[in-house]
Amino acid sequence: MQANGAGQGQDPELPCLNSAQNGESSAAGGAHSNGLLLATAADGAATVGVTAANNGLQPPGSSAASAATSTLGPETGSSMKKKKRLSKADEDVIRLIGQHLHGLGLNQTVDLLMQESGCRLEHPAATKFRNHVMEGEWDKAESDLNELKTLMHSPNAIVRMKFLLLQQKYLEYLEDGKVLEALHVLRAELTPLKYNTERIHVLSGYLMCSHSDDLRAKAEWEGKGTSSRSKLLDKLQTYLPPSVMLPPRRLQTLLRQAVELQRDRCLYHNTKLDSNLDSVSLLVDHVCSRKQFPCYTQQILTEHCNEVWFCKFSNDGTKLASGSKDTTVIIWHVDPETHLLKQLKTLEGHAYGVSYLAWSPDDAYLIACGPDDCSELWLWNVQTGELRTKMSQSHEDSLTSVAWNPDGKRFVTGGQRGQFYQCDLDGNLLDSWEGVRVQCLWCLNDSKTVLASDTHQRIRGYNFEDLTDRNIVQEDHPIMSFTVSKNGRLALLNVATQGVHLWDLQDRVLVRKYQGVTQGFYTIHSCFGGHNEDFIASGSEDHKVYIWHKRSELPIAELTGHTRTVNCVSWNPVLPGLMASASDDGTVRVWGPAPFSDTQEIEGLSEICSMDS
Numbered sequence: 001m002q003a004n005g006a007g008q009g010q011d012p013e014l015p016c017l018n019s020a021q022n023g024e025s026s027a028a029g030g031a032h033s034n035g036l037l038l039a040t041a042a043d044g045a046a047t048v049g050v051t052a053a054n055n056g057l058q059p060p061g062s063s064a065a066s067a068a069t070s071t072l073g074p075e076t077g078s079s080m081k082k083k084k085r086l087s088k089a090d091e092d093v094i095r096l097i098g099q100h101l102h103g104l105g106l107n108q109t110v111d112l113l114m115q116e117s118g119c120r121l122e123h124p125a126a127t128k129f130r131n132h133v134m135e136g137e138w139d140k141a142e143s144d145l146n147e148l149k150t151l152m153h154s155p156n157a158i159v160r161m162k163f164l165l166l167q168q169k170y171l172e173y174l175e176d177g178k179v180l181e182a183l184h185v186l187r188a189e190l191t192p193l194k195y196n197t198e199r200i201h202v203l204s205g206y207l208m209c210s211h212s213d214d215l216r217a218k219a220e221w222e223g224k225g226t227s228s229r230s231k232l233l234d235k236l237q238t239y240l241p242p243s244v245m246l247p248p249r250r251l252q253t254l255l256r257q258a259v260e261l262q263r264d265r266c267l268y269h270n271t272k273l274d275s276n277l278d279s280v281s282l283l284v285d286h287v288c289s290r291k292q293f294p295c296y297t298q299q300i301l302t303e304h305c306n307e308v309w310f311c312k313f314s315n316d317g318t319k320l321a322s323g324s325k326d327t328t329v330i331i332w333h334v335d336p337e338t339h340l341l342k343q344l345k346t347l348e349g350h351a352y353g354v355s356y357l358a359w360s361p362d363d364a365y366l367i368a369c370g371p372d373d374c375s376e377l378w379l380w381n382v383q384t385g386e387l388r389t390k391m392s393q394s395h396e397d398s399l400t401s402v403a404w405n406p407d408g409k410r411f412v413t414g415g416q417r418g419q420f421y422q423c424d425l426d427g428n429l430l431d432s433w434e435g436v437r438v439q440c441l442w443c444l445n446d447s448k449t450v451l452a453s454d455t456h457q458r459i460r461g462y463n464f465e466d467l468t469d470r471n472i473v474q475e476d477h478p479i480m481s482f483t484v485s486k487n488g489r490l491a492l493l494n495v496a497t498q499g500v501h502l503w504d505l506q507d508r509v510l511v512r513k514y515q516g517v518t519q520g521f522y523t524i525h526s527c528f529g530g531h532n533e534d535f536i537a538s539g540s541e542d543h544k545v546y547i548w549h550k551r552s553e554l555p556i557a558e559l560t561g562h563t564r565t566v567n568c569v570s571w572n573p574v575l576p577g578l579m580a581s582a583s584d585d586g587t588v589r590v591w592g593p594a595p596f597s598d599t600q601e602i603e604g605l606s607e608i609c610s611m612d613s
Contacts, residue, residue, distance in 0.1 A: 086117065094119045096251040103249065123151060126245040133233050134226070138169040148240065157239040159195050166190050168232050170203060172224040175212045183207065255282060262286035267549050267556045268293045270530045270576045291594035294571075294579045295547070295557050301588040303330055303343055308582035309355045309371075310525065310568045314363040317574025319344065319382070321366055322588050323354025329368050331382065339578050341590055345385045350378060355523070356401055361408040365425070369413070372398050377413055379425065391427030393419070403441040403450065412450050414438030420452065422464055431464045440481045445488050451505075453479040459491065459503075473503050480523045485533055492536060494524045500538050502550070516555045518542040522565055529571020529579060537579060539566030545581050545591070561589055 086094070098110045098121045114121055122130075129144040142165060149158050166189050173182035186207075190200055209215040212223065222228040234248040247253070259280055263269045268288040280286065306326035313320050313334075320332040320341060329347040334340075352370035359366055365388065368378040375397040379389035391413075392399075398415030405411060405422075410430065414420035420433035437455040444451065450462045451472065459473035459482065473479075478496040485491075490511070491503045500514040518541040526538035528550075536548045545559035545566055564584035572578035579591040 086119070091117075091119055095121055095246060096254070099246050099249075100251045122246065123244040125151065126240065129236075130233060130245070133165070133236065134229050136172065136224075136229065138165060141165055148244070151241065151244050152239065153241055154239070159193055161236050161239050163190065163193055163195050164232060164235055166193075167199075167203065168228065171206070171215070171219060171221055174206055174209065174215055175224050179207065252277065259286060267552065270294075270535070272531055290557070292577070293547075293557070294577050294591040294593060295559055296592060296594050297559075297561050297589055298339070298578075298592040299341055299590040300561075301330075301332070301341060301343075301590065302586070303346075304328065304586055304588070306353075306586055307564075307584040308567065308586060308588055309353065310357050311580050311582040311588055312357050312359060312568075312570045313572045313578075313580065314359050314382075315361060315573060316363055317572045317578075319363070320570070320580055320588075321357045321359070322580075322582055323350075323357050323368060324586075325353040327351060327353055329354050329357065329366070329380070331366075331385075334572070334575070334578070339575060339592060341580075347378075347380050347385060347387075349387075350374075350376075352376075358402045358404055358411070360404050361406060364408075367402045367404075367411060367413075369400050369402050372400060372416060375399060377402060377427075379427070389425065389427040391423065393421060393429060401438055401441045403443045405443050406445055406447050412441055412443065414441060414452065416455060420462075422450075433462060433464075433469075436462075439479060442482065442484045442491075444484070451482075451484065451491070453482055453493075459493075472505060472508055475501070478521070480519070480521070481525045483525070483527055485528050490528075492526050492528060494519055494526050494538065496521050500526050500536065500546075500548075502536070512551075512553055514538075514546075514548050514555070515553050516540075516558070517546045523567070524565075525568040527569050527571050529573075529576070531576045535571070537569040537571060539569050539581060539583070541565045543583070543585075545569055545579075545589075559589075559591060562587070 094113065094117045098113055098119075101113070102110050102121070110121065125144060125147040129141060129148060132138075132141040132144060142162060145158050145162060145165075149155050152158070166185055170182050170185045170190065173179075173185060186200070186204060190203070206215055206219055209218060215221070216223050222231070237245050237248055242250075255277055259277065259282075263286050266286055266288050268290050269286075270288070270293060301322070304322065304324040304326055306324055308322055308324045311320060311322040318334050318336070320334060321329055322332070323329050327348065327350045329350070331344045331347070332341040333344045335342065347366075347368070350368060350370055352374035354368045355371045355374075356369040357366060358369075359382075364382060366380045366382050368380065370376065375392050375395050377389075377391045377399045378387060379391070380386070381388050396417060397419050398417040399413050400415040402411055402413040410422060410424055412420070412422045414433075414436065416437045416439065418435050418437050420436040420438050421429055422431040423429055436452060439453045439455065442451040443449070444461075448463050448465050450464065451459055452462060453459045453473075455478070457475045457478055458471055459479065460469050461472050462469045473491065473493070475493065475495050475498075477498050480494045480496055482491050482493045484505070489504065489506055491505050493501045493503060495501050497520060498513070499517045499519045501510060502512040502514070503509070504511050514536065517538050519538075520541055522541060524539045524541070526536060529535050529537055534550050536550055538546050540546055543560070543562045543564060543566060545562070546555045547557045547559070548555050559581075562581065562583040562585050566581050566583045568582045570580050572580075577593050581589050581591070583589070
């Protein structure tokens with residue numbers, strides 16, 4: 001945001017006037033009906049009060065006549081109180097407040113503010129330009145551009161500004177049915193600019209519109225009037241220096257940025273960002289209570305009778321699937337009001353136990369995999385509970401991981417015995433990749449690339465269409481599991497003896513190493529979660545669940561309650577205040593915000609750090 005300081009011999013575009021000469025020229029050239037321009041000199045040099053007097057406003061103790069009197073020297077102006085010299089920051093704030101008040105229609109207040117401060121809201125040429133645009137006086141607005149050209153940092157922008165003006169003029173002629181006048185603008189004014197010829201071809205097509213509604217629809221234009229002209233002015237202002245004309249709604253923009261920055265720095269903020277300033281208080285800093293965060297045990301699900309190895313919420317957030325060493329998969333229903341889970345159905349028959357689960361993109365199917373010695377893969381119809389496919393390519397296989405293609409019609413599966421398959425919903429083999437010992441799989445959104453972590457402590461990308469592969473991530477220790485963010489940019493790895501690592505897949509760099517978690521050689525599954533996936537959660541061999549803000553290496557919370565290793569954590573993708581964890585203690589714990597009663601004893605939260613950033 002640019003603005004120049006006050007002083008003698010200023011450039012005429014500056015927002016504050018401190019000489020009688022500047023004050024007189026501004027009053028002569030910039031007086032107008034809405035009171036945007038009112039210049040007075042600082043340091044006792046000159047005072048111009050014409051606009052305020054005309055509006056019936058006088059400073060306390062003065063009259064309309066005295067307000068309109070210009071004091072030119074110290075002899076006659078010694079009785080006037082000497083104005084305080086304003087800093088550049090003060091000038092900027094006054095102009096921002098003036099713009100905001102003008103937007104509220106408090107024009108007389110703006111006049112008085114500018115008079116008493118000795119500042120100018122905008123350059124007189126900009127004021128004339130604004131009025132001519134809003135009144136649809138296009139010839140005068142074009143003429144104003146010549147005066148503005150000398151005040152701009154990039155004179156070439158005049159062509160772009162003129163194009164926008166003529167485009168509005170052309171559309172308004174068409175809406176009024178003045179086809180000949182519109183054609184003249186197109187041929188004699190727009191075309192000679194030799195700018196954006198592609199857009200000119202589009203504009204010429206609007207000549208064929210049969211009526212004004214058709215024109216507005218095809219041009220995606222609101223029609224002649226204050227609304228479309230205000231939007232035009234917003235575009236035009238982007239080419240003018242802020243010392244000449246402030247960007248539109250600048251104060252609101254700064255306040256919105258401040259609110260968003262506070263929310264971004266809030267470690268526990270877990271709700272959607274509302275850009276409407278009316279929804280927040282500007283009088284206090286933004287703070288989220290940790291009691292609103294999913295750090296408290298809401299339910300303990302004990303229906304499994306052995307170690308629970310995996311859990312995963314469905315993509316629509318309405319269900320949770322849990323897989324156990326007890327050979328069953330349990331589907332749980334999430335109540336949309338209470339967020340409590342209720343057992344929906346049990347899928348049985350996995351002789352080796354269930355160590356991994358994957359929901360299809362539409363949540364219609366669920367695939368279950370077993371541990372290292374399991375060569376079978378099970379594909380269930382979630383709605384009916386029927387087994388659609390039981391796939392096994394070879395008894396020597398080890399199908400321990402699976403990932404769905406985004407099209408929902410294919411999936412990839414593999415294990416650590418050197419096989420890697422792509423199959424259809426009936427288990428038919430479509431493609432295979434030999435010699436790849438797979439630990440974990442993920443399909444990217446391009447529907448072509450499959451990421452696979454292997455026994456060489458790396459993640460490689462495999463393309464089944466052109467049969468190419470490339471190295472993406474290289475670690476120094478075994479990658480026990482990984483997951484990818486929704487946008488496909490970040491990968492979250494659980495690395496043996498190292499903990500949880502965050503990688504940027506596009507730049508292929510290690511972004512962050514998260515501290516606190518105990519990760520040995522057990523397979524532990526971490527996850528992204530919360531609103532906008534701002535948080536990371538992981539189980540741990542020390543029986544805890546750890547939560548980090550994505551930007552912070554230190555955990556913001558440790559969740560206690562499990563009595564053995566926590567194998568998997570899943571964050572509800574739709575309800576950011578709901579999370580589940582699966583443990584070798586045979587339970588699934590459901591985590592949510594604190595109960596309403598502060599006196600109720602709550603199990604599950606152990607704060608380990610206090611961060612004021």
